[in-house]
Amino acid sequence: MRSEPLFAVGPYIALALFAAALAARYLLARRRMATSAEGTLGGRGAFQGGALWRAGVALLVLAHLAGMLLPKGILASNVSPTRLYLLEGVAFASGLAALLGWIGLIWRRLRRGEGSRAQDLADVAFLSILGVALASGLLTAVLHRWGSSWGVMILTPYALSVLRGRPVAELASQLPYLAQLHVAAAFVALAVVPWTRLGAVFVMALHRALRATGKPVAAAAVALEAWLRKRDPRPWIWPDED
Numbered sequence: 246m247r248s249e250p251l252f253a254v255g256p257y258i259a260l261a262l263f264a265a266a267l268a269a270r271y272l273l274a275r276r277r278m279a280t281s282a283e284g285t286l287g288g289r290g291a292f293q294g295g296a297l298w299r300a301g302v303a304l305l306v307l308a309h310l311a312g313m314l315l316p317k318g319i320l321a322s323n324v325s326p327t328r329l330y331l332l333e334g335v336a337f338a339s340g341l342a343a344l345l346g347w348i349g350l351i352w353r354r355l356r357r358g359e360g361s362r363a364q365d366l367a368d369v370a371f372l373s374i375l376g377v378a379l380a381s382g383l384l385t386a387v388l389h390r391w392g393s394s395w396g397v398m399i400l401t402p403y404a405l406s407v408l409r410g411r412p413v414a415e416l417a418s419q420l421p422y423l424a425q426l427h428v429a430a431a432f433v434a435l436a437v438v439p440w441t442r443l444g445a446v447f448v449m450a451l452h453r454a455l456r457a458t459g460k461p462v463a464a465a466a467v468a469l470e471a472w473l474r475k476r477d478p479r480p481w482i483w484p485d486e487d
Contacts, residue, residue, distance in 0.1 A: 248414075248417070248418045248425055249414040249415060249418050250414070251414075251429060252403070252412065252414040252417035252418060252425075252428070253412050253414040255429065255432045256407050256412070256432055257407075258432075258436070259432040259433065259435040259436040260435065262435075262436035263435050263436055263438065263439055266436070266439035266440055266444075267439040267444065267447055267448065267451060270439055270440070270444055270448055271448050271451050271452065274448055275452075292350070292368075292372075292441075292442070292443050294346050294347075294349065294350040295346055295349060295350075297342050297343075297345055297346040297349075298342075298343060298345075298346025298347060298349065298350055299346070300339075300342060301339050301340065301341070301342030301343030301344070301345075301346055302343050302346070304335070304336075304339035304342075304343075305336075305339050305340060305343055305382075308335075308336050308339065312393070312396060312397045312400065312401055313401055313404060313405075316397035316398075316401045319332070319393055319394070319397050320394060320397060320398070323391070323393060323394050329391065329393070329394070332393050333386070333390070333391065333392075333393055336386065336392075336393065337383065337386050340379060340382055340383045340386065341383065343379055344376075344379045344380065344383060347372065347375060347376055347379055350372065351369070351372045351373075351376065354368055354369060354372060355369065364440070364441065364442060367437065367440040367441045367442075368441045368442055368443075370437055370441075371434060371437045371438055371441045371443070374430050374433050374434045374437060375430075375434060377426065377430045378427055378430035378431060378434065381423045381424070381426040381427040381430065382427045384423050385421060385423040385424045385427060388421070388423065389421050389423070389424065392424075396424075399416050399417070399419060399420060400416075400417070400420070400424075400428070402416055403416040403417045
């Protein structure tokens, strides 16, 4: 099976599903926004995990951002074998820490069900997809070494092409199968996250963004209404009789 169609349309399908699910959840919860702060805190706590989980995820996010924003710097640094081994070692240790933290997190979620069964199912599904992403990333690091070098030469141009709206799917299709699975798992996770407890965080962020942008619009409407009242032509056209 050819993988080009997946990497050509996959990110946009995932983004569309994310936006549609987030909008649907926001509309359903809009009337309860006054009490949604508790849901936001619960969404954060459900995926907060232990220190190992948080540290591993934070370092992995930073490593992926560095690959996106500083590809030339990483390639220049990897010319030195010492820096290459250090970077690969830190990345692998971060992934292993995140995987161990993930095991503890999903074990806790499976042992105690909180809230609705549908949301519990969404949480477990999201965590399972994250597990696939973490495991495939670690196996890629073991079986296909020096991913910090070949990754920025393939994944970074592919990600940039997706952001430009002209995805070069042939780049991603050149990746090893495990690396392709790692990327595909990220697409699926993006589509699922709005339905999880973590989605409450995004719903609240959307609510605050809409409220913040609505205030200037409302203020401009009030100012325009006041301006129109001062210049209302009706008293000139139909003056009151003495």
